[in-house]
Each structure stands twice: as C-alpha cells, then as structure tokens.
Amino acid sequence: MLLIREVMNCKPGKVRPMVEKFLAMSKLMEKMGMGKMRVLTDFSAEQYWTLVAEFEVKDLKSFETMFEGGGQNEADMKQMEEIMKGYHDLVERGRREIYKVEG
DSSP states (O other), X not given: XXXXXXXXXXXXXXXXXXXXXXXXXXXXXXXXXXXXXXXXXXXXOSSSSEEEEEEEESSHHHHHHHHTTTTOOHHXXXXXXXXXXXXXXXXXXXXXXXXXXXX
C-alpha cells in the first residue's frame, strides 16, 4: 500500500478556494470508487498557505491508472476537469510525495 501526498503551496488568500476544489474532488473520487482523500491545511508548516491532499493506492500501477482516469466514465472525468479548472491560478508550487505504508 502506498500513501500519496500532494503538497500545494498556495498564493496568499487562495487556500480556501483550493480546499473547496479538493473537497469536491474527494467526493467525486469516492463516488468513482477511487477511495477517500484527506484534505489538510497548515497549522504550522514549512510555508504558510499550505494544502496537503493524501490518499492511498495499492501500488504505483494503480496510481498511474487512476491519474490517467482509467476505468472512469467520461461524465465523471469531465466533472473532475471542471472542478480543477483554474487551480493553477491558486498555486505557487507543489510537489508529490509517495510513501510505502508499513503498518
């Protein structure tokens, strides 16, 4: 099992709109059978205005398939695109962290 963490450093004042996008994406992912995503914001972090979204996948192949929209219907994928539309305007930079879940 792998834990995927998407760490986004948002522009000042843009965390809340990004949180709303990720919460909507989390609901859609769950509906699509992709599991539940946790959405976190910084209380104390390396940088202010940080959002972290984390979810688990079986393996890298599963993540790759999910990332490419494999097995999902076109309507759901269109909805995902609509949810994330304009998110680049909210983010200064981001990174992906992948951890192996040991227990």
